[in-house]
Amino acid sequence: MKLFDPTPDKDTIMYAKGLKMWFPLRRGITDIIKRRPRLYVHAVDGIDFKIQEGDVFGFAGESGCGKTTTGKAVIRLYDPTGGVVGYKPRKKLLEEWSSMGYEPPMDEHGYVDLAKIPRKYTRPLRKELQMIFQDPYGTLNPRFTIFEILEEPLLIHGIGETREEREDIVAKALEAVKLVPPEEFMYRYPHMLSGGQRQRVVIARAMILNPRFIVADEPVSMLDVSIRAEILELLLDLKRQFKLTYIFITHDLAVARYITNKIAIMYLGKIVELGETRRVLENPLHPYTKALIAAIPEPDPRNRLRLRDIPIKGEVPSAVFVPPGCRFHPRCVALDQNPQLKPSCTQKEPPLIEVEPNHYVACWLYAKK
Amino acid sequence: MSTLLEVRDVKTYFYTMKGVVKAVDGISFKLNKGEVLGIAGESGCGKSTLAYTIMRLVPPPGKIVGGEIIMEGKNILKLSEEEFRKQYRWKKISMVFQGAMNALNPVYTVGFQIAEAIMYHEGLSKREAMARVYKLLQLVGIDPKRAHSYPHELSGGMKQRVMIAMALALNPPLVIADEPTTALDVVVQAQVMNVLKKLQRELKMSIIMITHDLSLIAEIADKIAVLYAGKLVEFGTAEQIFLNPQHPYTRGLINSIPRLRGDIKKLEWIPGLPPDLSNPPPGCRFHPRCKYRMDICSKEEPPVVEVEPGHYVACWLHAKK
Numbered sequence: 001m002k003l004f005d006p007t008p009d010k011d012t013i014m015y016a017k018g019l020k021m022w023f024p025l026r027r028g029i030t031d032i033i034k035r036r037p038r039l040y041v042h043a044v045d046g047i048d049f050k051i052q053e054g055d056v057f058g059f060a061g062e063s064g065c066g067k068t069t070t071g072k073a074v075i076r077l078y079d080p081t082g083g084v085v086g087y088k089p090r091k092k093l094l095e096e097w098s099s100m101g102y103e104p105p106m107d108e109h110g111y112v113d114l115a116k117i118p119r120k121y122t123r124p125l126r127k128e129l130q131m132i133f134q135d136p137y138g139t140l141n142p143r144f145t146i147f148e149i150l151e152e153p154l155l156i157h158g159i160g161e162t163r164e165e166r167e168d169i170v171a172k173a174l175e176a177v178k179l180v181p182p183e184e185f186m187y188r189y190p191h192m193l194s195g196g197q198r199q200r201v202v203i204a205r206a207m208i209l210n211p212r213f214i215v216a217d218e219p220v221s222m223l224d225v226s227i228r229a230e231i232l233e234l235l236l237d238l239k240r241q242f243k244l245t246y247i248f249i250t251h252d253l254a255v256a257r258y259i260t261n262k263i264a265i266m267y268l269g270k271i272v273e274l275g276e277t278r279r280v281l282e283n284p285l286h287p288y289t290k291a292l293i294a295a296i297p298e299p300d301p302r303n304r305l306r307l308r309d310i311p312i313k314g315e316v317p318s319a320v321f322v323p324p325g326c327r328f329h330p331r332c333v334a335l336d337q338n339p340q341l342k343p344s345c346t347q348k349e350p351p352l353i354e355v356e357p358n359h360y361v362a363c364w365l366y367a368k369k
Numbered sequence: 370m371s372t373l374l375e376v377r378d379v380k381t382y383f384y385t386m387k388g389v390v391k392a393v394d395g396i397s398f399k400l401n402k403g404e405v406l407g408i409a410g411e412s413g414c415g416k417s418t419l420a421y422t423i424m425r426l427v428p429p430p431g432k433i434v435g436g437e438i439i440m441e442g443k444n445i446l447k448l449s450e451e452e453f454r455k456q457y458r459w460k461k462i463s464m465v466f467q468g469a470m471n472a473l474n475p476v477y478t479v480g481f482q483i484a485e486a487i488m489y490h491e492g493l494s495k496r497e498a499m500a501r502v503y504k505l506l507q508l509v510g511i512d513p514k515r516a517h518s519y520p521h522e523l524s525g526g527m528k529q530r531v532m533i534a535m536a537l538a539l540n541p542p543l544v545i546a547d548e549p550t551t552a553l554d555v556v557v558q559a560q561v562m563n564v565l566k567k568l569q570r571e572l573k574m575s576i577i578m579i580t581h582d583l584s585l586i587a588e589i590a591d592k593i594a595v596l597y598a599g600k601l602v603e604f605g606t607a608e609q610i611f612l613n614p615q616h617p618y619t620r621g622l623i624n625s626i627p628r629l630r631g632d633i634k635k636l637e638w639i640p641g642l643p644p645d646l647s648n649p650p651p652g653c654r655f656h657p658r659c660k661y662r663m664d665i666c667s668k669e670e671p672p673v674v675e676v677e678p679g680h681y682v683a684c685w686l687h688a689k690k
Contacts, residue, residue: 062554194642224411225581229625229636251554254627258636281629295559297584299626301607304405304589307566308559315524 001368004274004352004360006048008086008109013213013245014074015050019083019115021066021073025320041319043069045269046083048352051262056239056246058260058277060253062292064316065266067249071215074247075129076114076122086111089128090212096124127157130206134218136198140190146201147186150174153209173204176241177234196227200234207238215247220255232259253296257281265289268319268327274352275359285361287311287334326350326364334365341365373542373575374400374423379436379446381415381422388647392418392431394599397673400592402542405569405576407590407607409583409622413643415599416579417467420545423577424464425453440543459486463536465529465546472532473520479531480506480516486538505534509564526557530564537568545577550585562588583622587611595619598644598654601673605680615682617659653685661686 006015022040044066051057059067073080089104089112097104102121104112114125133139140149150170153159160166167186174182177200190198199219206214216235220228236259238244250256256263256277263280265273265288273286284290291312297303311333317323323330325346335345344350344364352360353367381393392415400406410416421427423438425445437444445457466472474482483505484498493501503513509530520528529549536544546565550558566589569576578589586593586607593610595603595618603616614620624637641658644650650657656666663685671685 062556196642225583226411226622226625226639229627229638230640232627232636233638252627254629257629258627258633291556293629295555296629297559297562297582297588298629299584299587299611299623301587301590301611303587304566304591304607307563308588310556310559310563312556315526 002354004048004354006050008050008088008111011052011054012050012086013053013055013088015048015084015086015111016074017048017084017086018046019048019070019073019085020044020046020081021069021078022081039320042269042322043319044073044080045322047264047266047269047271049264049271049274051245051247053245054239054243055262056236056248056260058248058250058256058263059266060250060256060263060292061266062251062316064268064319066269066319067251067266068217070266071131071217071247071249074114075131075213075215076117076125077131079119080115083115085114087114087129087213088112093124093128096127097121100124123156126153126211127209128211129213130209130211130215132203132206132214132216132219135222136195136202137222139202140198142190145187145189146174146193149190149201150205150208153205157209159209169208173208176207176238177201177204179204195223196231199223199231203231203234203238207242210242212243213245213247215249217249218251219248221250221252228255235259253281253293254298265292268316268322270327270349270362271352272328272362273360279356279359283356283359285355285359285366286328286363287332287365288328291333326362334363338365371402372399373402373404373440375437375439376400376423377437377439379419379422379438380434381418381427381431382434383431385430385647390647391599391649392646393422394646394649395436396596396599396601397436398594398601398604400543400575400577403569403573403575404592405578405590407586407593408577408579408596409581409586409593410596411581411643413598413646414596415646416581416596417547419596420464420547420577420579423545424458424462425450426458455490459541460490460539461541462543462545463539463541465532465536465544465549467548467551473528475520478517478519479523479528480518483516483531483535483538486535490539501538502534505537506531508537508568509534510560524557525553526561529553529557529561533561533564533568537572540572541574543575543577545579547579548581549578550580558585565589583611583626595622598649599646600654601681601683602655603680603682604673609677609680613677613680615676615680615687616655616684617661617686618655653683 006017008015021044025039061067072078074085086107105116107113151166154166160169171182179185179200220231248260260277263277264271267288273289284293295310312331314331329335329345341364350362350364352362355361355366377397378395383390408416422433438446480502483502487498487501502516506513511530550561590607592606597618603619621639639658652667652669653671656662665685671683671688673681673683674687676682676687
């Protein structure tokens with residue numbers, strides 16, 4: 001039985017090993033008096049993955065599965081609770097750190113462990129790792145012009161000495177996201193733009209420091225269908241042009257199929273299935289992935305004549321009191337059909353098992369002695 | 370099949386400080402008994418306003434300024450508010466509101482909120498009404514004990530089903546569902562859609578399903594109306610719309626949906642933006658974004674043409690001058 005091994009190879013740009021992100025719950029006064037232990041939301045609860053340079057690596061799952069938390073934790077918008085996030089930095093980043101008098105923690109493969117960098121030294125990371133946020137209506141300051149929004153990262157990182165220089169850089173970024181002519185957009189406010197144009201500004205803001213790794217968190221879910229495709233194509237264009245690597249977070253598997261080449265399906269803080277996108281979606285192996293795919297509506301008018309059979313029961317449990325063993329077992333239909341697996345499923349957490357080349361599943365159904 | 374509802378040239382305008390926004394501008398269609406009509410369109414195309422118009426719940430500064438809505442031979446736009454409220458709203462036409470999760474009152478149990486409509490309309494006691502509530506909850510697949518829960522104690526999918534139960538409380542022949550599954554996860558969405566489909570069949574009711582998601586419409590609708598900028602651009606059966614779309618806008622919408630199966634085709638999109646409805650472009654409202662536009666498109670509004678039986682299109686490509 002071969003298990004998933006996140007050890008980096010020559011093209012790996014980022015890997016995670018046992019990455020955990022827990023959020024503490026507030027304790028009330030009675031909890032403190034009664035000395036009840038602090039409780040945690042196990043948003044991301046020990047995940048492994050490996051991203052190669054040039055990948056569009058998808059994280060998919062329902063709300064609350066930890067996909068956004070993973071994206072934010074790996075680029076250090078959060079401070080991970082545990083685990084390793086190995087990242088192969090550019091020379092420039094290492095130089096900047098050494099000029100700050102900082103020696104980053106290296107693992108045995110020569111990767112910097114992002115999870116262990118103190119807050120003081122995370123700022124230079126922004127020139128390499130960036131994020132595109134979901135809501136183009138909420139993430140742009142309504143009191144800033146587009147120029148001011150895009151200028152801010154330049155000011156923070158001391159790029160461009162004069163205003164003219166910065167205007168130049170901003171204009172180039174706007175051109176890259178096809179907001180042309182840039183002069184026409186630079187001095188407008190966000191409310192004067194449409195949703196699609198705003199999302200382009202959000203993308204331009206992520207691009208302006210010339211990063212090489214971008215976490216795109218549901219970048220099209222708030223947009224109208226007719227312009228989604230345009231934004232997806234823009235993201236693919238930018239990736240080719242600037243040799244980017246993406247983490248693409250989405251709940252929409254059809255979108256994931258279009259844009260990602262690898263995908264990790266998450267459930268309640270764990271990766272349950274991992275592999276090449278087409279393979280995973282065409283031949284889903286985990287009972288949860290199967291249910292997820294069975295539930296997706298498709299534009300085929302014959303669908304109205306049948307009820308959908310969704311092989312799943314119950315509801316997502318709380319991420320505070322995670323079910324023991326395989327955390328999917330209380331909802332698993334496959335377990336009902338294979339009662340002999342009950343001891344493993346309810347007691348032991350399944351590892352990611354390789355079922356076919358590069359296709360991993362965390363399910364005891366596929367474990368062989 | 371007999372006609373349940375006929376909408377004729379309905380116009381709903383919003384009188385704002387910046388001018389008149391023509392959100393629904395002359396829409397006509399017919400809905401048969403027991404049929405599901407899907408209304409598709411992007412944000413701001415007037416689909417929700419159309420729903421509120423049928424419910425006569427258009428919020429100010431909006432006003433229904435023209436047209437007729439015929440139900441059971443009566444123009445329900447002509448009734449007084451009192452008559453409409455007593456005889457039609459909720460009794461004959463009810464609605465599952467958008468963002469149902471927030472449409473429930475947090476300080477009452479969900480059971481009471483369903484019972485309220487039954488008590489007012491049918492003069493039943495609370496005990497009698499609650500007996501009906503238990504049955505309704507069972508119908509939508511919720512444990513009747515949950516009637517005594519408050520909204521915050523239920524999950525999103527359950528709240529949505531409570532909203533559906535509420536819409537069914539008086540057993541109306543027509544239910545309008547305005548984006549009934551937005552903000553729900555796919556698995557829960559599919560479960561809610563199953564509930565709707567099952568109920569529609571069992572109770573033989575008509576549904577007007579409003580959504581921006583064409584895939585979701587394919588899951589339930591027998592007929593489909595595509596709206597663009599306050600106008601109906603195409604109307605037909607589900608097969609006609611999905612397999613033989615005629616309006617360039619409908620085609621663009623269908624080709625912009627990424628698919629889960631089959632070959633990965635390069636997605637198309639519709640360049641440009643929907644127009645400002647307080648100042649819509651002259652002629653066909655879609656012409657600035659249309660790749661087939663001709664001279665006439667920017668001058669005259671296209672008439673609605675029947676291209677095959679039951680399939681209507683408003684486009685100069687099909688109309689003869």
